[in-house]
Amino acid sequence: MHPILPDRTFAWQALEDTLRSLLQHSGYAEIRLAFLEHTELFKRSIGEVTDIVEKEMYTFKTASGTSLTLRPEGTAGCVRAAIDQGLLYNQQQRLWYLGPMFRHEKPQAGRYRQFYQVGVEAFGFPGVDIELEHLLLVSRLWSRLGLENIRLEINTLGSAEERAAYRQVLVDYLRQHESELDEDSRRRLDSNPMRILDSKNPAMQELLAQAPKLMDHLGGESAGRFERLLQLLQEMEIPCSVNPRLVRGLDYYCHTVYEWVTDDLGAQSAVCAGGRFDGLIEQLGGRPNSATGFAIGIDRLMLLLEKQQRLAPRPLPDVYMVLLGERAEAAGFALAERLRDQLPGLNLVVNCGGGSMKSQIKRADKSGAALAVLLGGDEVESGEVSIKYLREEGKQIKIAQAELPGLLRDRLDTKT
Ligand code: HAM
Secondary structure, X not given: OOOOOHHHHHHHHHHHHHHHHXXXXXXXXXXXXXXXXXXXXXXXXXXXXXXXXXXXXXXXXXXXXXXXXXXXXXXXXXXXXXXXXXXXXXXXEEEEEEEEEEOOOOOEOOEOOEEEEEEEEEEOOOOOHHHHHHHHHHHHHHHHHOOOOEEEEEEEOOOHHHHHHHHHHHHHHHHHOHHHOOHHHHHHHHXXXXXXXXXXXXXXXXXXXXXXXXXHHOOHHHHHHHHHHHHHHHHOOOOEEEOOOOOOOOXXXXXXXXXXXXXXXXXXXXXXXXXXXXXXXXXXXXXXXXXXXXXXXXHHHXXXXXXXXXXXOOOOOOEEEEEOOHHHHHHXXXXXXXXXXXXXXXXXXXXXXXXXXXXXXXXXXXXXXXXXXEEOHHHHHHOEEEXXXXXXXXXXXXXXXXXHHHHHHHHHHHHO
């Protein structure tokens, strides 16, 4: 678990602002979720035989013996909150959340134990139009961020009944080839055979490519719904490839599942993943209702922005105010307050901690400010300020304090 340091938080905030604005402008409202939930919630929703529940949860017992878990993802907690708070009765909900998630995974580039997700969940939309809306939203995000080289892989898992029937067909096939399975897959044969399809083991690729496909075992309704979604995506010019082996690592999905993947991040290729999870609300004690959503890994998105040189630059101060001597202190802060009142867009740093002219100018330079505004005893006396240009040619000048807002306003106007 690593802190996000001040030289990076600017870019994080810029990304979060973009996400917020995009979601709010599409009718999504933020929900702030609990970080801790009863362990049982994740076991029931994500599934007992998944990597997350088997190996990755931070679980502990409270003094009274209750087992709690730091949230490894947001969907389960979001559904719980929506049921508990009565958000699902006869209404549609478009929700989003943003925050840290916790998984005890082996850390590596792009995979962390505390990582950030922005998640979107929509309740009460049975048709594939909501899947289309979500995919368009994510696609718009990529283009707004200037990102390239992210592709959409999509699949359908069918209904719970179709999946159960297919599961048996798959197990029969894999049993015939049990000797070719690796240890992990053999273990999963009884508990979670669909996840075997997801295996990255090169030795098993041929076997898995030949495996029966769920797509061929879908009923007409499920197949039609998937066809419709693919057709809509084509009409909206969202390229995608159908990956019949995409099953996802969480058990709550049905019908549509998808991942947005990139080759620019090494092994951790998924930057966004989601799908439909209609059964989960009922499973967690609510009235049956439809549900669809996705989550974007913000840490990975930041790595990708950096790789593709699209990180938002750090905003630098417009002005660093140098204060020389005791009299300049109160006068300088008063001037700074007036400037902040008059120019809300101004990025202004006032020197604190005293220092000689030389050392304050050094700090001004290090801050990245464009101008140093100097105020000493003489300037206080005469109602003036000196201006030193730190990044451009230009002699130091002295102007009346009253002229300073006008000069700065002109500079701010040309900046924007
Ligand atoms: P997930 O596939 O487990 O799905 O995670 C979604 C995204 O979170 C991944 O594609 C990845 O970008 C990021 N992520 C996951 N684990 C890590 C990690 N250890 N370090 C860095 N980034 C990570 C879910 O969590 C579902 N709740 C998504 C969803 C929402 N489905 C429906 N609604």
